[in-house]
Amino acid sequence: MNFSESLFIIGSNTSEQHPVFGTMLRRAIKNRGVKLIVADPRRIDMVDFATMHIRQNPGTDIALLNGLMYIIIEKGWEDKAFIEERCENFDEFKATVMQYPPQKASEITGVPVGQLYQAAEIMATTKPMAVMWAMGITQHIVGVRNVMTLANLQMLLGNMGKPGGGVNPLRGQNNVQGACDMGGLPNVYTAYQNVINDEARLKFARAWGCDEAPRTKEGLQGTSSNGLPSTVGLTVTEMMPGILTEKVRALYIMGENPVTSDPDSAHIRHCLEQIDFLVLQDIFPTETAEFADVLLPGVSFAEKTGTITNTERRVQMVNQAIPEIGQARQDWAITAGIAMKMLEGQVDQPETRFVKMDAPWAKWNYTDSSDIMSEINALTPSYTGITHSRLLKGERLQWPVPALDHPGTPILHTKGFARGKGKFMPIDHVPPPEMPDDAYPTILSTGRVLYHWHGGAMTRRAKGLMEVYPEAMVEVNQDDAVKLGLDGKKRVRVTSRRGSIEALAWVTDRVPPGMVYANFHFPESSANELTIAALDPVSKIPSFKVCAVKVEIVE
């Protein structure tokens, strides 16, 4: 970012969701005159600092980007040398982009043709340009395609693998990067070692004391061998409906609150009511606790020591400042406690599972979190050289850190892409799964606000934050407010095919006419009562950013 000449923010409310990063962007704009293009249906705060604001219709990002790339190619602004040397599949990609002349892109996106030309010119003439996005790009049924289209744009402009360029997704949670790095995904072990790759599976089977052959029987009956499964598991958005078909019978949840954070809350509650056994480990009795059979008190960040990995792959220490509150336990120790009890007295028989405890990393009797980190070092190539003692000495490490004396890697893909050449992907616009109609004429988009966090379990219990932002507000455009006859009345009811909420109306030009924006910080008026559980086919990310609703006044 320090080397960027221009910034393109699309689908990130940076100053509210990554506030400190937002100030860094503002500083770059103010001190270095960096140009900022914001593409967002909402007039978010970053627009105050932007050279231009593109206000595309929700769910039309691909058409917008293809339209911009059409102009870049039409004008001959693409980086021909970069495309020639480092990329492939340009011609096929170009054929698709040529289907999006400015007039057509404008019709789909609602962005005037002149603005498209203006934006394309800024992008082509102020390089390097960094693209930044967050959930506004990914939380669509075309989330993955949106990301690929942004990669296309950056390859076309030759902005990849350069300081100040690149594609920069802003990760939401403090350790969403680390949770992914540590194998908290159904398809990979740590450092994205794929579960369907035999070599990776063998490595972990040997380390953990499992059989080398993959776990054989797939179905529900019997457990078969003691190997590791060689097929991809279920995502969170598949587990919930899986409960209804008895595909999923028990859940162990640590530090998550699906009732508020998943789409279509009513459906999630319906699923969780049917489950055989739910164990929830958290610091508060969240909305999900109502459905739990066992509640295990974990600890807050002030009570634990460990590492977290930020959005730029920087691994940093969390240090314990106070003892565990009450009988609460270290979260890793709770998990280890469950594991040890499950392994206690295990027998090597076909009808149950057996782990060979003499394997190098089969153990569960960890002394502390740095002991766990040693195991991570041994099994995770990108984390090999990341130890608590290095971090405590003040070393600043961004993975990959392949050795104890390696200084870390601030920029990826400087010499080539992971797959060799960057591949242009031809991608077409697909309309959102639910569009406004006569019964539900308004578009709902959802997200968060500066003063609250996600399901609100923490921030609704912070006094000052509640003083500034005490209840959910739905952003309603002033023209719509007049049409609704809001006229001094304060509350609206927003209804979708899935549910209904009431909330305070904030009449504002932050949203365009025909669109409302709501958050999910307050369970009693959570946007997720309304959202649709339509998923991106690849990422399984729900379409939080677009669904159809109707808005009425609460008398």
Added chain:
Amino acid sequence: MAINITINGKQIEAQAGQTVLQAAQQNGIEIPTLCYHKDLSPSGNCRMCVVEVKGLRFLQAACVAPIYEGMEIQTRNDKVVADRKMTLEMMLANHPQDCITCEVSGECELQDLAYEYKAQAPYWGSKGTRYPVNSDPNPFIRVDMNRCILCRRCVSACAEIQVRNVWGVAHRGFDEQIVAGAGINMLEARCESCGQCVAYCPTGALSNKMNYGAARAHQVKRVTTTCSYCGVGCNFDLLVKKDKVIGVASNANASVNGLALCVKGRYGYDYIHHPERLTAPKVRRYLVDGTVKPKGHHDVTTGQPNPWDWVESDWDTALSFVAKKLKNTRDTFGPDTIGVLTSAKCTNEENYVMNKLARQVIGTNNIDHCARL
């Protein structure tokens, strides 16, 4: 380009474009500052950093005076020291003499300098308070302009670090005052409550409201850590007194953020000690009774003992229920009927053990977290 200067009789090679203060600091020569802060553009208004330069009639503010070839500088002769002492006395003449109850006593730069220069408030100083104490309704930031020395660091921090321009200067002469917006309150002036102005304020003019009266600098233990909210990864210090987190303070060594934090990071910490924290394992009564899990809605309050009641339990019992139930499910219906949701709020180590539990012990790849949400 190298430039030769002399500081306190010592020959020094400095770089063109440096200020006297930068050249001195680079050579380990200390010059006191008050309105100057390395993160902010220098304004040269407080006159604490004055030095004597041979051939110049007036003392020069080191933070803004550029160096030149052959410059001869005295940083601590009698004239300079007397001038600084006078500057401090002028500030103290218009500053409450109540360090004994002041929130920032012990970490106040004015107090430290007054102590070092043995400066006292002069007898002719202003009497009583000129401005309302705790004058702004912002829930996080306590404003007491009586303690303000008009250094303008808050103005610069808001303009240059947060880029929000909430603070400004109003009136002139003795009436000069720091104001939010055009004399409105902070939130009305579009304050984001990041507290950067508090972090940069050298006195108690801007302090934290949430822990007002909780502890002073020497009573707290500082533990450096990483924020638990978003993925930017800001570092800060937790302030701890008697095993209680009483506040958050910026840490100048923070690699990502410097002194900057956002409202949630700096002021959203009181959930840690919220009375609703889970403090003991709980299990449903039906598990303790050893009966079958009843169908239907979970939380029912009938007044009578109910299979859904929460019963507090010891760890061994609770973990045994969990292990037994997961093991039975695994062995009866297969490992893939168990799902594990790990957490983007938890540490790498905690996520690693969840991944290991799912794959090694249970034998399933059904593990995920809320990255998608």
